[in-house]
Amino acid sequence: MAATSDSHTARPLLVLWLLAVPFLLLIAAGGNRSFRGEVFLPATGEAMRTTPFKLNQGWFGAPRIALKVRQPINSSSLINVELLNDQDQVVLSFHKDTWRESGTWSEGGESGSWDEQDTDLNTEFRPGQDGTFRLRLSLEDYINSRSYAARQVTAPGSNLPVLVEIYTNTLDPGLLVGTSVVLLLGFGIYWWYEYAPKRVLRSFTRNETNLALTESFPDQAMLKVTFGARYEEPDHPVQTRSQSQTSFFCPVSLSITDAWGNNLVVRRESLLLNAFQIGEDDQGFRGEQSLYFKLKTTRRLRCRIEVPEQLDRGVIELERLSLTVTELTRTMGAKTMEELA
Structure with a gap:
């Protein structure tokens, strides 16, 4: 008598889906860009605001503020960032020192140039409620490297441009990868326990x-x-x-x-x-x-x-x-x- 083993049947499509979910989430971790604009910060320290943008309190991921300072060569800046709600109340604030340095090198008869920088400001948060927000940015310090030894603060030749981008539904890639590895490891142990030969x-x-x-x-x-x-x-x-x-x-x-x-x-x-x-x-x-x-x-x-x-x-x-x-x-x-x- 022949009998089909229905209760002991694996489901390959389900397995492929479980394996694909972490990678799909990793792709989605970058979020969707909902706002893009550019702000020019004067050397006087006057605060500048972006145009309004909407943020929603969703269940998937969190909004991410991504700023890119177009830093001149051999200079550093201190950028203040404040997130304002529709009533001009500060709901989030942070700051960061940004810099860019370049130069030349020579060693053993060889030479070249280098250009290093740290000009990104990124933060993730969850708004307390849906609403319309704006960013208020100001330039607190601007130092030219050539005058740094003398502790002289010099203004940039023109307003300092800052690229502002807002992403929704972003996930923490490190936490996502770690969680996915643990889940896949646990699934692999379960799979081996269920289907491995005795x-x-x-x-x-x-x-x-x-x-x-x-x-x-x-x-x-x-x-x-x-x-x-x-x-x-x-x-x-x-x-x-x-x-x-x-x-x-x-x-x-x-x-x-x-x-x-x-x-x-x-x-x-x-x-x-x-x-x-x-x-x-x-x-x-x-x-x-x-x-x-x-x-x-x-x-x-x-x-x-x-x-x-x-x-x-x-x-x-x-x-x-x-x-x-x-x-x-x-x-x-x-x-x-x-x-x-």
């Missing part, structure tokens, strides 16, 4: 036409019986193989008996052998097949397979025969299982 009993030899394996199995055990064969051309073949022949069918005699010698399964399988390359000139043929069985009660079983020593009247001969019996917890897909009474 036991693998392997018999493997060369130049033997039959193999047998005897073992005891518990009640309701699921067994996967895998047999494989490899054939090659003999050193002195009886007749020459057709070069166009790329496959053979190998008859396999399979029998499963209980501890008292009663036959539970006796049948003949046909194993497809496909060609593969051995070295530059030689060619071999190999194949593998799996069958699934389910026990109703605890049994001690003896599984035996047998194949011919030669195929197609001596064109190819057996090089290797393998038998693997695996006791499973679950199957990775829907499998038709034959019940062993």
Whole structure:
């Protein structure tokens, strides 16, 4: 009697979705840009405001304020930033020193130039409520590096430009990656626990036409019986193989008996052998097949397979025969299982 293992079926699409979710979230971590503008800060320290923009108190992610100071070469600035609500109340404030330095270097007969800077101001927050907001920015300090030794503050040649961008629904990439790794690790442990084989009993030899394996199995055990064969051309073949022949069918005699010698399964399988390359000139043929069985009660079983020593009247001969019996917890897909009474 054949039974399909529905309760032990994995769902590949669900697995792919679970694996894809962290990467989709990582892509979405940058958020959606909802505002972009530029503010020019005068050296007098006068505060300048952006045009109004809307922020929503959403459940996914948080708004991010991203400012980029177009810093002149060899200078530093202190930028004050305040977030104002529609009643001109300060709901968030922060500041940062920005700088940009450049120069030349020479060493060992080689030379070049360098340009380093730290001109970004970024912060993430969650507004207390939906509404219309504006940013108020001011330039508190501007120092030219050439006059820094003398502690002289010099004004920039023109107003200092600051690029302002607002992103909604941003996520913390570091926290997201860490959480995703932990979730995937936990899912992997669960997957291994659910679907990993309980036991693998392997018999493997060369130049033997039959193999047998005897073992005891518990009640309701699921067994996967895998047999494989490899054939090659003999050193002195009886007749020459057709070069166009790329496959053979190998008859396999399979029998499963209980501890008292009663036959539970006796049948003949046909194993497809496909060609593969051995070295530059030689060619071999190999194949593998799996069958699934389910026990109703605890049994001690003896599984035996047998194949011919030669195929197609001596064109190819057996090089290797393998038998693997695996006791499973679950199957990775829907499998038709034959019940062993």
